[in-house]
Amino acid sequence: MAAVLALGRLGTNALASMALATLYANVTGYSLIVGMGAAIDTLCSQAYGEHMAGTGEKKELGSPCGASYDQSVSHFQRHFRHLSRTIVIMYIMCIPVAVLWWFTEPLLLLAGQDDVIAELSGRYTRLLIPSLFPFVISECVKRFLMSQGIMAAQMLVIGVVAPINFFLQYVFVFTSWKLGLQGEGAPFALTISHTLIAVALVLYARFVEGGDAYAGLEYDQLFNTKKLWMVTELGIAGVLMTCSEWWAWEIVALMAGLLGPEFLAAQTIVLSASSWAYTMPLGFAIACTTRIGNALGAGSPYQAKLCAFVVLGLGLFLAVMNSTFLMLGRDSLGYLFSDDEVVIRIVSEIVPLAAAFQLADVLGCICGGILRGAGRPEIGAYLNLIGYYVLGIPIGIFLCFKLNWSLYGLWIGLTTALFVVSFIEIYMIYKLDWDREADNARQRSMDNLACD
Structure with a gap:
């Protein structure tokens, strides 16, 4: 909303280009990340429910992978592993998305869009590429917290970052700090805002609520193909x-x-x-x-x-x-x-x-x-x-x-x-x-x- 309001002051071309860039980014990138978050909705909410019921450490089970599980890690901490694996899958998915965003202009021209609009939209979308990575973190951590019944974190963070985003839009579009003459500062400000949201949610989860599930980075667990496939299917x-x-x-x-x-x-x-x-x-x-x-x-x-x-x-x-x-x-x-x-x-x-x-x-x-x-x-x-x-x-x-x-x-x-x-x-x-x-x-x- 802030980007639309800012670019609307620069003229029809800037506004139309940002609208087209936003549509393109939503369809080819952001919507995929939001949809993939369904894996966290299912896996983390069910894991948390099992933890709260006290059933997570009472199972006698064989090991289809040929190895026993590490009983030193709580069932609740394995909740964190679902989050980590989903982030890995999403980051892999971001690679082709970034390529699509880099070639926005020729693809829009191929679709018959106006030359000027396609060029500006391509410029905006390229500047949004870095936003993919903090957007993945914020979407995953938000759902991770919600799966534990922690609903206030996102509202609190958005309430703080939203006015900052309006300020950044003004600074990078209208002041002497502006980037380019066609509103290139707007997508840059959005990227900064996505980064702030991601950092704030991670800090909230680690130090305010939800941090009990933190199990550290375990690379052998992150790249376990059986579990990555489980996440991918649900995602x-x-x-x-x-x-x-x-x-x-x-x-x-x-x-x-x-x-x-x-x-x-x-x-x-x-x-x-x-x-x-x-x-x-x-x-x-x-x-x-x-x-x-x-x-x-x-x-x-x-x-x-x-x-x-x-x-x-x-x-x-x-x-x-x-x-x-x-x-x-x-x-x-x-x-x-x-x-x-x-x-x-x-x-x-x-x-x-x-x-x-x-x-x-x-x-x-x-x-x-x-x-x-x-x-x-x-x-x-x-x-x-x-x-x-x-x-x-x-x-x-x-x-x-x-x-x-x-x-x-x-x-x-x-x-x-x-x-x-x-x-x-x-x-x-x-x-x-x-x-x-x-x-x-x-x-x-x-x-x-x-x-x-």
């Missing part, structure tokens, strides 16, 4: 689950741009409002992931199931509340962002669809949290892929361009698809064998301990 499912939805909305933004600037502006406004409304159910989903993972790790399938259905009930309440608020603000929402009467009219007409979308989106968000906590993110991944790319986007494009329903058609397509996905996810959660999921959580722990 890939998380990537598919996260990115399928993230990328779908980027495609909708591109489609809206083909309809004209007024429709793109209206799409941006409505999606921004929907994203803001999404924050509260997202918080519930994160808490649900942690609690369900903790319960399964502790060998309490009934508690996990109870948590899942209680949060689904809360999710339904939040969905109705969000939809109601959107409808109440239907005629005023557009005025908060634009003075263009055409844009305001389109926003007013799209809001009812966005309100209906909220019902499915909130339930889908909660279901995703439940499935990650249960160690079954692949269910959400497959359903999202089918829902968005077999149903939602094709239906939306058909309604938009073949039946000339414009932006309304795109929203109808995705809303319909998400309702289908959400209902199937609820059914799958209802049919989950929670006793079996608790056994699966125990087996993951045994596989981990057997090779430690």
Whole structure:
């Protein structure tokens, strides 16, 4: 947000270039890292639950790796090893991402983007490459803390770093310390901010809360192929689950741009409002992931199931509340962002669809949290892929361009698809064998301990 506000003062080209660079970086990099974090959601929350239940050191198990585990290291400290291995996987993943970001300009030109916009976007994205590495640390440590029920750390750190980011944007874009004449200081400031967040979260985890799990750097454990593959499997499912939805909305933004600037502006406004409304159910989903993972790790399938259905009930309440608020603000929402009467009219007409979308989106968000906590993110991944790319986007494009329903058609397509996905996810959660999921959580722990 700070970068957009800063570059908006430099002109349309700078703002458009940063918007395109951000879209490109989100699709090819940041979304992959966020999705890969699902491995921590599952493994660390279940390991922590087992530790808190006192079951972590009471197992008699053989060693499929041909060696006994080190009993001098607590089960809780093995929780830290899941974090370390996930970071290793993410850093390996960052190598091809960095290459893609380095060649942003030619790739955007190949996609038919304007020469000036492509050149500036490429410059911005190259300056964002160093941000990949602190972003990995901050995303992993944030989820590591959340898996222990420590939710305040990120809020505290963001509350401190956000104003610093605004200050850095001003310094590196407008003052004599500015980098370049086209706003190159904006991505540089973002990189510094990501670094500050990562350092602050690491210090918090080490010295305030969560540091008991620290087990030091154990290179033989970091590069254990069996365990790295366990992380990779869960992470890939998380990537598919996260990115399928993230990328779908980027495609909708591109489609809206083909309809004209007024429709793109209206799409941006409505999606921004929907994203803001999404924050509260997202918080519930994160808490649900942690609690369900903790319960399964502790060998309490009934508690996990109870948590899942209680949060689904809360999710339904939040969905109705969000939809109601959107409808109440239907005629005023557009005025908060634009003075263009055409844009305001389109926003007013799209809001009812966005309100209906909220019902499915909130339930889908909660279901995703439940499935990650249960160690079954692949269910959400497959359903999202089918829902968005077999149903939602094709239906939306058909309604938009073949039946000339414009932006309304795109929203109808995705809303319909998400309702289908959400209902199937609820059914799958209802049919989950929670006793079996608790056994699966125990087996993951045994596989981990057997090779430690």
